Structures are given as C-alpha cells and as structure tokens.
Amino acid sequence: MLKNYFKTGLRNISKHKLFSFLNIIGLSIGMSVTLLIIVVLENASNFDDFQKNKESIYRVYTEETNPDGKMSWAITFPELTNQLELNESIEKITKINSSFRGALDYKAKELNFNGYFADSNFFNVFSYEFISGNPKTALMDPYKIILSEETAHKIFGNKDPFGETLNTKFGDFTVSGVIKEPDGNSHLSFGVLGSYSTLSTLRNKNLLNKEEWNWEAKNPEYIYLVIDNKNDISIVRDQLSIIAKQIEPLVEDVTLSFDLQNMDDIVLGKQMAGSIGPTFAFLESMIFLSLTLMILLPACFNYINLSIARSLGRGKEIGIRKILGGNKKQLVLQFIIETFILSLFALIGSMLIVYLIKDEFITLLASGSRLQIIDISFTGYLLGILLALVTALLAGIIPAVYFSKQNPLESLASKVKPGTFGALSLRKGLVVIQFALSIGFLIGISAFVKQYSHALNFEMGFPKENILVTHLADVNFNIFNNEFQSQPGVKSVSFSSTIPGSWDNSTTVVRHLDSDDSLEVQEISVDEKFLEEFDINLIKGNGFNSEMSGNNGFAIVNQQFEKSFGRFNSNSDNKNYFITESGRTAKIIGVVEDFNKTPLQKESKPILIWFNPDKYRYAFVTLESDNVYDLRNKLKKVWAGLSSMNFEAKFLEHYLEEAYNSFENAIKVLGLQGVFVMVISCLGLLGMVVFSTNNRIKEIGIRKVLGASEGKLIWLLSKSFLSLLLISTAIGVPISYFIFDRMLSRMRYEYVGIGLFEILASVSILFIAGGSVILWQTKKIASINPVENLRSE
Amino acid sequence: MISLQNIEKYYTNKFVKTYVLRNINLEIEEGEFISIMGPSGAGKSTLLYLLGMLDKPSDGEYYFLDEPVHKFNDRKLSELHKSYIGFVFQQYHLIEELTVYENLETPLIYQKMNSKERKARVGDILDRFNIVGKKDLFPNQLSGGQQQLVGVARAVISEPKLILADEPTGNLHTDQGEEIMKLLKNLNEKGTTVIQVTHSKVNAAYGNRIVNLKDGWIER
Incomplete structure (x- = not known):
C-alpha cells in the first residue's frame, strides 16, 4: 500500500511541475533555518566528546548576587585551588587563564594567537596527544609555550619547533611541546598554551593587576576538577559554599558563591558571562528555534494554499479513490506521504542552503570565537528527515483533511469550486499572515538600520577622527x-x-x-x-x-x-x-x-x-x-x-564601531530571515495568482470578446490580490511597529524611533515585490488571444 | 437483494424543495440485469448512486442484503460498498497517475488484501480481459474502449455481488460499446447482479428488466 502511495506521490510531483517547484523552493528555504539550528545544537551536544575523563570533569563557576539580580560567571578565582587541593574527593585540579593572546613573533614572522595559560596538571585532566615534548614537564616552568599542530605549522612549517623562542607581549617564551589537534570540537579551543607559572612571575613584576579577590577585576580564570566518585560532588559543593562565606568582596551589595558544572553541561548549559569558548545558550537557541517557525510556517502555508487551489484536478482522483473503497484514514495517509516526499526534496534543497549560510550564521549564534567545524553527522541526517516529516504533517494535514472530506460525487462531477467559502477564506487568511510577517521583518530591518546609522553618526560630544588609541601595557x-x-x-x-x-x-x-x-x-x-x-x-x-x-x-x-x-x-x-x-x-x-x-x-x-x-x-x-x-x-x-x-593600537572610530556589533548582527539575522520570508510569501502569492487566474481564462476571453481593454482586465484580475496586500499591511504595520518599538526602546542605547519613512519604505518594498508578482501573471492571462482560449474549452 | 421503500430525494434551497426522486419502491433480486431509463434529469444517476451508497436518500428505507442501509453511518456504508459493489462510469474515471496494472490493484489495496494475493488477482483479471499487454500503460495512452475495458475490469476485480454502470457506453463507438455490453451480460450470466443507466434501447435490451424514470417517479 505504501509503495503505491509513494509511486502516486512521485508521479504527482513530476506531473505538476509549477506546483512542485514553488513548494520545493519554499519549503527548502523554510526548512533551512530550522535545519541549521538543529545541526548546530546537534554539534554542540557532541562537544568535548574526545575528552576521556569527560564524565568526571567539573568546572567551578561563580554565582554573583547583586541588587539587580543573579548572574552566573564561568570565571572564578585561582586562589580557590589552594583550599580545594586539600580536599581528598578531588582527584585532580587544573587552572586556566584565557588572557594569553596577541601576536607571536618569530624572526620577522608575526601570527595572531589565542590561547591559555595553563598549569602542569592540564594534561592530567584533559586528553591531548603530544607530537613532541613531555606532558609532565612542558608547562612546569615560567615562559614555556606549547603549540597546537596548526599553529606550529603556520610559524615553523615542517620544522620541529621544540626549543625555539617566540616573542609575545608577555615576554619571550620557549617552545616546550607540540600537541595534535583534537578529534572533534571542544569548548576549550586554543592555538597555544603558556605555562601558568608565567602569570605569577608577571604578577610579581607588577605587570598585571595584582588585586586578588577583587571581583571588579574579573580575571579570566577557570578551574576544572576531576571528581571520580559522583557521591563526592556534594562534599566539594559544601566546601565551596564554606569558602564563599569567607569572602568579602570589595564591591558593596554583591555576594558571591561557587558551584560545579559537569563538562557535559558547559556548551549547552546555562548562559554564563565570561565563557571560555563557544556556548550555545540552550534557552536562547530554543527561542531562536521557535522564531524559525516564522519562516517554516509560511512555507507550509504555501503548500496548503496551493494544494487547495488545485483541488479541482486533484479532487477527481480523490473521488475515484473513495468510490473504489478508500476510507478517510487511507486518503489522509496518502496525502501526507505525498507531502513527505515533497519535503524530502526540500530537505536536499535546505541542506544546500545550510551549507551556504552556516558559517555566517554560526558566528551570530555562538558566542565566543573559533567554532571549528559544523558538520551534518548521521544523527543530523536523521533529524533532518524527522524535520521533513514534521514539515509534511504541518503542511499536509489541512489539505489532506480537506480532500478526504469532499463528497466523491461532487468532485467527479467537477462541481467543487476551489473557492468554496471556507477554503477560500482560509487561503486568503494564509496569504495575509505571510505578508503581514514580511512587513514585520521589513519594518524590523529598517528600524535596526536606522538605529545603527544613528549610532555611527552620533555626536558623542568629542571628536572621533585621527585619534589612535594605544594600550599602555x-x-x-x-x-x-x-x-x-x-x-x-x-x-x-x-x-x-x-x-x-x-x-x-x-x-x-x-x-x-x-x-x-x-x-x-x-x-x-x-x-x-x-x-x-x-x-x-x-x-x-x-x-x-x-x-x-x-x-x-x-x-x-x-x-x-x-x-x-x-x-x-x-x-x-x-x-x-x-x-x-x-x-x-x-x-x-x-x-x-x-x-x-x-x-x-x-x-x-x-x-x-x-x-x-x-x-x-x-x-x-x-x-x-x-x-x-x-x-x-x-x-x-x-x-x-x-x-x-x-x-596594540586602533583608531578610536574602530572602538566606537565595535560597540555596535549587536546591531550589525541583528540586521544580518533579521535581513536573512526577512529575505527568506519575502521569497516564500511571493512564491505563495505567485502560485495563488497562477491557479486562480487560470480558472478565469474563459471568463477573460468572453470579456475580451465583449470589448474589455487589457488594462481593465489586469485590474479586474489583480484587485482582489492587491486588497490582500493592503489587509496584510493594515495588520502587519501596527503590530510590528509595536513590537520593534518596544524592543528597541528597551535597549541600553538612545533610541531614535521608527519613523514614517521606515514604514513607507517597508510598505513600498512589499507592494513592489508583491505587485510585480501579481502583474506578471495577470498581464500574461489578460494578453492571451481570446479566440485561442475560448476554442480550447 | 435490494429493497427500496418509499425513497425520496430532494434538495432544499432557500425554502424551495427540489425533488429528484419521489416515492421510489423497487425490489431487485440477485442475478438480475436491470436497465434504468428515462429522459435527462429524470433522476437516473441519482438513483444509481443511492443504490451504490455514494449518496443518501432524504427519506425512505433501503435494505441491501436485508441490512438497513439508511441507518448506517459513513464508515459502515463504505465497508459495505467496497466489499459488494463495483462501479463503471461513462467517463471511465481511471486514475491518470496510475498505470493500468495499478488502477486494477487499487480497490484490492483498499480492501487490505496482501500483495501476493493482489498480484494473482490482477494477473488473473488482465488475462480474462485480454489486456496483459497494456498493463504498464497509463490511461491517456489507451483508446476510450480500452479505458472502459479497464474500468469494467477494475469494477469486477474485487468480485462484487453488484455492478453499477452509469451509461457505460455513452462515450464509445458502437462496436466498442457492444463489446462492453457483452462483457456485462457475460458477468451477469455468471451470477453478478448488474444495474445500468442507459439512454439506448439497444443496450437496455441486454438486461432482463427496465425501470423507467420520469421526473423522479417510476413509471409503471
């Protein structure tokens, strides 16, 4: 039975090319953003899997309670280790400081690097393979540096760098080892590791901030523990809360406490300030995932809309099947399977889109740098197929039920009009929702663009040009x-x-x-x-x-x-x-x-x-x-x-621009989604115009014979669609104005407001895009020679 | 086999009742070959579809194999009609996306027959109707007569007790039509009850009884 359904489905898809094309493109776009998030989350859940101790590695993190509320910090105080080292439940402790970055100089060669200061326990806790050097001693003495394979290759080519000297802003370092790139993503990503003892030397020389226990200094210090026995975790937690009580932070009204976090929870766990590597805030990702529905749903709407629009042809087949004994359940199943096949095609399309946009999007989604590779794994493919199935259900269920309910005799007699009242208003409603969403995105984008350009041109009260800002070091x-x-x-x-x-x-x-x-x-x-x-x-x-x-x-x-x-x-x-x-x-x-x-x-x-x-x-x-x-x-x-x-010198303007990165990101995300939603909406509109004007070819022919001009016919055919655009605007503009006005005015910036210009510009774009789709098709129908289409009847 | 008692069919439209069938009383025995005749708009097709359980009477009682069909819900009706009734249409109504073979197979699929048995049945019927060579063709690759042949084959494949034919030869040339009528006669002689709607006296002559309809009434 399923084989039969698949066969019919495939044949239907290949027979109705315009219908399939519009839907596959629309669903591809719609599914791509959701697929992207799924792939990113799936990758995130595999982070650090290469660590042999993963299950028993814990990170100490800090909870700050201030008058504004609570805040979690991934960073903590290195001094904690002094007391934790006495705790017998803890197998191993290692400290990391992530401020080891800047440029590496080796004979006239310069390379920017990101790395950590790590103590000699680092390799007892984490699993990395050495190419050269001794893991036990490599990080023991000050001014030692370990290179990742990649960094070593960039500076030294194929030469063994062991024992060479590299210059950094922290001083001269001797290479004490080279390690292999880990097999998989890690929340710890570094090009080099410097010995932690270097930091103490620097502190003694008064080169670094030496105010310890000073929360305001917020040093990027991290502590990782290995606790083999799960029952011992509470012992460590107890000790941490005792330590926390002894601290008197320098800032008033702030209390600090410490807690443990399993390595498994670091990447997909709770959002923390001062993260060491990329984090995908699970909650935010979920919000984002639900936002992607704003793109997936319009694509499903297209499917619903176009399916019902061509019910005249489809109804006959369904009618015969009913007479041959097909019951509702079987017909619904058949329809869903057909939609599923279509969405499998769309899945391929969406994978292509994901490959094109993933890198850009990941930098927006993942805070923290150097997320290496995002690949679609086997599970990723399975999840993709699951997504196609969900899409098929979302898009297919309404047309399926619609068709299965039709009276077979009426559909055989071609009595069913595609515009029976309920179906017609459903379809119009869907188009209106799509374009209201589009206008929302357009207004959002223009509001952010306005805010961004306002920020860049803002009169700060001081000159911005030609001032070179230099870190004194x-x-x-x-x-x-x-x-x-x-x-x-x-x-x-x-x-x-x-x-x-x-x-x-x-x-x-x-x-x-x-x-x-x-x-x-x-x-x-x-x-x-x-x-x-x-x-x-x-x-x-x-x-x-x-x-x-x-x-x-x-x-x-x-x-x-x-x-x-x-x-x-x-x-x-x-x-x-x-x-x-x-x-x-x-x-x-x-x-x-x-x-x-x-x-x-x-x-x-x-x-x-x-x-x-x-x-x-x-x-x-x-x-x-x-x-x-x-x-x-x-x-x-x-x-x-x-x-x-x-x-380290940059012009003041660069610093000022950096302050508005969040606007740039918002514009990029909204822009991409906006383009997607617009394309989907226009595809849907095109489909609807095509199917409903095709049903009126005969009428148009008769009108033409009776003397109607082409312009009048175009107007006749277009006006109902234009009124849909008007309704979308009337609904979309106030709602999106309200939403974005609220959103922007709550930011910590001065807010310039959404002006009439932004709204008019958005509405014009919508009407130009929608209008040209309508005009293109109606003009085609209106210019057909009436003799031809009357004869064909 | 079939008993219609005081069957009425009407449509209500803005306070006006339009009658299609009036006070129909009809008894049909198993093995009969009945032709329903009458002018256009007399209600012939409506009566046929009522008999085929695709439409419901507005009033009256319908017993099929002594079962009170007028009291059944949609699901029970669908069960009944798919196991006992086969349809033949004037416009053939084959599914255009399916080959001849698949069109024949479809009713069996809906009866949840397993694939091995289906294969045997379809093979058997292709043989009987002499259309083995056509089995992989699509309906639009066949002539009208061949399509109707497939239509009849599809109607009988589930071995129904009753075949309902709505002007089965209406779209066919005379000799093609004759072939189809002989086929129906043949089936009738093997025990299947046949009810056809027809305009043609020649075709009506294949049957053993004629029911004449006029303005919704049976003419005596």
Whole structure:
C-alpha cells in the first residue's frame, strides 16, 4: 500500500511541475533555518566528546548576587585551588587563564594567537596527544609555550619547533611541546598554551593587576576538577559554599558563591558571562528555534494554499479513490506521504542552503570565537528527515483533511469550486499572515538600520577622527608621553583609564558629606591634557594641571553631575565636596560640558573625572590628518624601543564601531530571515495568482470578446490580490511597529524611533515585490488571444 | 437483494424543495440485469448512486442484503460498498497517475488484501480481459474502449455481488460499446447482479428488466 502511495506521490510531483517547484523552493528555504539550528545544537551536544575523563570533569563557576539580580560567571578565582587541593574527593585540579593572546613573533614572522595559560596538571585532566615534548614537564616552568599542530605549522612549517623562542607581549617564551589537534570540537579551543607559572612571575613584576579577590577585576580564570566518585560532588559543593562565606568582596551589595558544572553541561548549559569558548545558550537557541517557525510556517502555508487551489484536478482522483473503497484514514495517509516526499526534496534543497549560510550564521549564534567545524553527522541526517516529516504533517494535514472530506460525487462531477467559502477564506487568511510577517521583518530591518546609522553618526560630544588609541601595557605613561609627543605628525597625547564611547565602564556612588542622598556616577581617570584633546570644554572652575599630584582629592564633573548632585540638600560650605562609596572625599574644582562616556546613552549620565596617573591604561595620540596609516607604522617602531610587548593600537572610530556589533548582527539575522520570508510569501502569492487566474481564462476571453481593454482586465484580475496586500499591511504595520518599538526602546542605547519613512519604505518594498508578482501573471492571462482560449474549452 | 421503500430525494434551497426522486419502491433480486431509463434529469444517476451508497436518500428505507442501509453511518456504508459493489462510469474515471496494472490493484489495496494475493488477482483479471499487454500503460495512452475495458475490469476485480454502470457506453463507438455490453451480460450470466443507466434501447435490451424514470417517479 505504501509503495503505491509513494509511486502516486512521485508521479504527482513530476506531473505538476509549477506546483512542485514553488513548494520545493519554499519549503527548502523554510526548512533551512530550522535545519541549521538543529545541526548546530546537534554539534554542540557532541562537544568535548574526545575528552576521556569527560564524565568526571567539573568546572567551578561563580554565582554573583547583586541588587539587580543573579548572574552566573564561568570565571572564578585561582586562589580557590589552594583550599580545594586539600580536599581528598578531588582527584585532580587544573587552572586556566584565557588572557594569553596577541601576536607571536618569530624572526620577522608575526601570527595572531589565542590561547591559555595553563598549569602542569592540564594534561592530567584533559586528553591531548603530544607530537613532541613531555606532558609532565612542558608547562612546569615560567615562559614555556606549547603549540597546537596548526599553529606550529603556520610559524615553523615542517620544522620541529621544540626549543625555539617566540616573542609575545608577555615576554619571550620557549617552545616546550607540540600537541595534535583534537578529534572533534571542544569548548576549550586554543592555538597555544603558556605555562601558568608565567602569570605569577608577571604578577610579581607588577605587570598585571595584582588585586586578588577583587571581583571588579574579573580575571579570566577557570578551574576544572576531576571528581571520580559522583557521591563526592556534594562534599566539594559544601566546601565551596564554606569558602564563599569567607569572602568579602570589595564591591558593596554583591555576594558571591561557587558551584560545579559537569563538562557535559558547559556548551549547552546555562548562559554564563565570561565563557571560555563557544556556548550555545540552550534557552536562547530554543527561542531562536521557535522564531524559525516564522519562516517554516509560511512555507507550509504555501503548500496548503496551493494544494487547495488545485483541488479541482486533484479532487477527481480523490473521488475515484473513495468510490473504489478508500476510507478517510487511507486518503489522509496518502496525502501526507505525498507531502513527505515533497519535503524530502526540500530537505536536499535546505541542506544546500545550510551549507551556504552556516558559517555566517554560526558566528551570530555562538558566542565566543573559533567554532571549528559544523558538520551534518548521521544523527543530523536523521533529524533532518524527522524535520521533513514534521514539515509534511504541518503542511499536509489541512489539505489532506480537506480532500478526504469532499463528497466523491461532487468532485467527479467537477462541481467543487476551489473557492468554496471556507477554503477560500482560509487561503486568503494564509496569504495575509505571510505578508503581514514580511512587513514585520521589513519594518524590523529598517528600524535596526536606522538605529545603527544613528549610532555611527552620533555626536558623542568629542571628536572621533585621527585619534589612535594605544594600550599602555608595561610602558610608563611619562616615557610614552615624551617619546610620542616629540614625533612629527603627532598633535597631542593624553591618557585615561577607559576609552570614551566604549562599554569599558566603571561606576561609583557619591553623596554629600552631610547628606544621605546618593548618586550613581560613571568614573574616569584622566591626565591634564585629556579634556583639551577630546575638546571637552570647561564651563566653570579649573581643569587639572601637571603640578597636581595623583589622588589629590580634586575632581572635575560634568553638567549632568552638577545638576543631579546639586539637587540634594547640603550645607553651602560642603556644597562642592562629596564622598565616594569607598570613602574617598574630594572637592569639585571644575565643571565640563556633557559628553558620552559610554555608547549612545538615552540621556547624559553624571560623570566624575579624576586625576589619577595610577589608573592610566590607554594613551590617545591625535595625529595630523594626512597619512595616518604611515604614521601609525612609524609610531610602532617608536613603541618597539619602549617595550618588548606588541603595539596594540586602533583608531578610536574602530572602538566606537565595535560597540555596535549587536546591531550589525541583528540586521544580518533579521535581513536573512526577512529575505527568506519575502521569497516564500511571493512564491505563495505567485502560485495563488497562477491557479486562480487560470480558472478565469474563459471568463477573460468572453470579456475580451465583449470589448474589455487589457488594462481593465489586469485590474479586474489583480484587485482582489492587491486588497490582500493592503489587509496584510493594515495588520502587519501596527503590530510590528509595536513590537520593534518596544524592543528597541528597551535597549541600553538612545533610541531614535521608527519613523514614517521606515514604514513607507517597508510598505513600498512589499507592494513592489508583491505587485510585480501579481502583474506578471495577470498581464500574461489578460494578453492571451481570446479566440485561442475560448476554442480550447 | 435490494429493497427500496418509499425513497425520496430532494434538495432544499432557500425554502424551495427540489425533488429528484419521489416515492421510489423497487425490489431487485440477485442475478438480475436491470436497465434504468428515462429522459435527462429524470433522476437516473441519482438513483444509481443511492443504490451504490455514494449518496443518501432524504427519506425512505433501503435494505441491501436485508441490512438497513439508511441507518448506517459513513464508515459502515463504505465497508459495505467496497466489499459488494463495483462501479463503471461513462467517463471511465481511471486514475491518470496510475498505470493500468495499478488502477486494477487499487480497490484490492483498499480492501487490505496482501500483495501476493493482489498480484494473482490482477494477473488473473488482465488475462480474462485480454489486456496483459497494456498493463504498464497509463490511461491517456489507451483508446476510450480500452479505458472502459479497464474500468469494467477494475469494477469486477474485487468480485462484487453488484455492478453499477452509469451509461457505460455513452462515450464509445458502437462496436466498442457492444463489446462492453457483452462483457456485462457475460458477468451477469455468471451470477453478478448488474444495474445500468442507459439512454439506448439497444443496450437496455441486454438486461432482463427496465425501470423507467420520469421526473423522479417510476413509471409503471
């Protein structure tokens, strides 16, 4: 019986080429996004499978409770190991610090790398194969480096790199081993491993932040444990909670606790800040998966729509089958199988699409870098077939039931009109939903594009051009100043703790000496030339000057600070004094105009400006406007004379653009989905126009003979479809305006709003796309010679 | 075999009842060959489809092999008709996507016959109707007469007790029509009850009884 159904199905597909073509294309697109998510999730669940200890490896992670709620961090404190090492339930412990990145220099060759500092226990916990070197000692001493096969090949070619010296911004490292690339994806992905003991050396030399247990520093430190006996996990957890109680974090209102996470749960587990490798937040993926239904469903709608539209031809076959004894169940089954065959074809199409778009999409979906390969495995194929089956059910069930319910005598007598009331309104409804969705995507895209361009052109309150931002690393700012200031082409040099206009943010809370009212303010530490270089004008009082000493008890604030702070009651003697949450008292000596310290704020935030050379992390070098790139290369040479570390310099504009990556991603995702939905909707509309105008060929012929003009006939045929587009617009515009308006206004940026232009542009695109589909087909029908189509009847 | 008692069939349309069949009383014995005749619109086809359980009477009682068909639900009706009744149509109504062989096989599939038995049955009927050479052709590759031959073959393949034929020769040339009529006669002689709707007196003569319909009434 099934064989018979498959045969009929295949023949039906090949017989009705337009119908099959429209549906296979539509379903391919519809299924591709869902398939992509399935493939990504399936791959994610296989992460780290090559680790022999996978089941007994646990990661220590941190839970932060602050006044805003709870937050999970994958990072934790390396100091925890001191106490954990005493715990007998733990077989092995290893520490990783993921800040080992930058550029590797080997004789004139330079290669960017990403890697970890890892201790010598690393290879006891994780399974990696050595090509050269000794796993027991390779990471023992400071300044040792292990290369992955790939990295080694890139720098040294086929030569054995063992014992060679590589220069990085952390100093010179000796190659102590080369390891094979693991067989499969891992959440730990690295090109090199440096010995963890290097970090302690650097800390002793005062080259790294040495404030330990300081949560604000948020060092990228990770701890992994091997616990063989599952029953011992609670013992370790207990110990961790005891340790947590002993911690007094430096930030008020924040409590920290620690917990364990099995390696299996890392990639597909809960979303954490500070992840070491790619994570696929399971919840987000699920939300995304359900969003893909927005694309899959319209494709199914097409199928439903077109199937019913050609019921005239199909009804006869169904009628005969009924008379021959086919019952409803058998007919429904037959129809579903036919849809299944069609969706199997579509599955092939969607796999092609997945291959084309996967790389782009994965970077959007997976946070964290270096996701190596996404492949469709055997399970992936099975899941794909399952997807085809689900699609077949979604798309096939309504037409199947529709046909199985028809009276066989009526369908044999061709009495069934494709436009029986229920079916017709169902089909119109489906088209309306599709185009309402399309308009939603169009409005969403235009809203994000507007927001993005607004952000890029935003007046930050300071100039953005020709400022080279340089990380100071181990160079003293005075030396830097002397060397760089004197270079030809350099206009000015200044220093600060954070980059203005980036998310790099620190805040504190201030109050008057004699009042409890407090104000949250953003903090930045600058030198005396900063305000001038960034063109931030002093309105009242004085600026800093070079004679001042650091930490001097003086501060400059912006207008917003003055306005908000001035509202609090205070004795006039104390009016210009404030105290911070860490107990520092300071006097306000000047007020500057407002500027944006963080990207695109809804309104100016109060800003507190310190004069504190200890906090300088960045130098800002303003260049003469011509030949900035040549100049940058010259400055690189100057830097080489100051530090063994690499010259990390980017123009301020790049930092500002990076702050809006999320917009770019949103535009890409929405754009792709929008194109998909539009294409599907237009295919569906085309099918509907084709089938229903074909039923009117005779009528059109008669009208033509009676003297109707071609233009009038086109209008006659098109107007019902155009009204569908109008209804979609009327439904889609308000709903999507509401949704995107809400969504964008909740972001942390200043929100520009969705204007009339965006809405009109979206509606025009919809009507141009939909209208040309309608016109194309109706014009064809209207221009047929009436003699031919009347004779054919 | 069949007993119709006071069968009425009408359609209600905006307060107007349009009668198609009025007060039909008809007894049909097993083994009869009945021709239903009458002018267009007399209700011949409606009566045939009522007998074939594809349509339901508005009023009256219908007993098939002493079973009260008028009381049955759709599923029971479908069971009954697929095991006892075969249909032959004026327009042949073969499934165009299927070959001759598959068209013949379809009723057996719906009766859930296993594939081995199906093969034997189809082979047997292809032999009997002398259409073995045509078994892999599609309906549109056959002439009208050949299509109707397949149509009859499909009707008898499940060995029904009753064959209902709606102007089986209406679309055929005279000699093709004759061949089909002889076939039906032959089947009747082997014990199958045949009821046909026809306009042609010649075809009616193959039967042993004529039922004349006019404006929905049986003419006595």
